Amino acid sequence: MHMEIYNKFRSMMDNHIILSFKGEINSDIISMVLQIMETKLDAVQEKGTVKKRIFNILVECMQNLYHHAESENLQDTDRRAAMLEMFFDDEFYYITSGNFIKIEEVDKLRDRIERVNSLDKDDLRAYYREILDNNRISNKGGADLGMIDMAKKSGQKLDYEFTEVNDKVSFFGLKVKIGKNKE
Amino acid sequence: MDNLIIEGTKQTPSINFNAGSGILEISGRSIPENTFEFFNPVLLWLEAYSQVAGEKTVINVKLEYFNTSSSKYILEIFKRLRSLLNDGKDVNVKWYYEEDDEEMMETGEDYQDVSGLDFEIIPIEE
Numbered sequence: 001m002h003m004e005i006y007n008k009f010r011s012m013m014d015n016h017i018i019l020s021f022k023g024e025i026n027s028d029i030i031s032m033v034l035q036i037m038e039t040k041l042d043a044v045q046e047k048g049t050v051k052k053r054i055f056n057i058l059v060e061c062m063q064n065l066y067h068h069a070e071s072e073n074l075q076d077t078d079r080r081a082a083m084l085e086m087f088f089d090d091e092f093y094y095i096t097s098g099n100f101i102k103i104e105e106v107d108k109l110r111d112r113i114e115r116v117n118s119l120d121k122d123d124l125r126a127y128y129r130e131i132l133d134n135n136r137i138s139n140k141g142g143a144d145l146g147m148i149d150m151a152k153k154s155g156q157k158l159d160y161e162f163t164e165v166n167d168k169v170s171f172f173g174l175k176v177k178i179g180k181n182k183e
Numbered sequence: 184m185d186n187l188i189i190e191g192t193k194q195t196p197s198i199n200f201n202a203g204s205g206i207l208e209i210s211g212r213s214i215p216e217n218t219f220e221f222f223n224p225v226l227l228w229l230e231a232y233s234q235v236a237g238e239k240t241v242i243n244v245k246l247e248y249f250n251t252s253s254s255k256y257i258l259e260i261f262k263r264l265r266s267l268l269n270d271g272k273d274v275n276v277k278w279y280y281e282e283d284d285e286e287m288m289e290t291g292e293d294y295q296d297v298s299g300l301d302f303e304i305i306p307i308e309e
Binding site: 059 | 255283286
């Protein structure tokens with residue numbers, strides 16, 4: 001019995017898990033996670049810019065979960081479980097998030113990420129300016145700016161996956177990398 | 184008219200808008216989940232201000248970071264100020280960034296480009 005928990009702990013250690021969360025993301029949880037991460041990032045031997053990028057991407061990911069996560073059956077709106085994890089290896093920090101979305105939103109979201117992934121640094125910046133200027137404000141977020149901003153801050157392609165769960169929802173997984181930049 | 188003073192929190196910026204002097208300042212971080220709630224009073228104040236503004240307005244922007252939903256509202260602030268420019272008044276944006284934060288500097292350039300206002304982009308030494 002005790003082996004089971006030890007093995008889990010061992011694997012979290014070996015995979016350099018900084019943070020692992022599953023549950024509903026609300027305002028209190030966002031502030032708490034950010035507070036924990038600020039303390040943890042202060043302890044990381046990284047340049048300020050890397051910390052800022054991590055923090056920024058983390059905020060966008062959590063706010064995506066806060067605004068867009070659905071429940072597994074779309075009905076229990078108080079059970080909009082999502083996951084958030086942060087870990088690192090020799091080269092990168094990784095922020096992963098996962099949440100259920102309505103199946104009819106998959107194509108639009110995939111197109112949006114593909115578009116962002118197809119752009120180089122300069123084009124991404126031009127696209128950012130265009131969307132900043134043209135899109136209407138949505139109270140749920142920056143109207144498409146989130147993915148663009150994460151890609152800009154990451155400097156890497158966004159990794160993602162969709163897993164069909166039932167005839168109503170898909171699970172959307174997103175992995176954002178942030179290059180280490182040791183001084 | 185009254186000045187607009189809002190104390191900053193861990194999620195929302197400090198606002199110090201002085202109608203009499205025409206010096207406006209926004210500083211700190213802006214990462215609230217519900218951006219409308221925070222920014223709507225700020226935009227309403229600016230609308231009233233545009234009726235009484237003097238010849239010169241200076242806005243000091245000293246943001247450490249902000250989320251993408253705030254970025255739309257920050258542009259709205261600049262658009263409100265742009266209307267002063269159209270009335271023949273002087274508007275100067277001082278966009279501050281921490282010296283090593285190239286991204287915040289570029290964001291300043293992006294806002295300058297999109298808003299059509301005059302920006303001074305100023306590094307802060309750490």
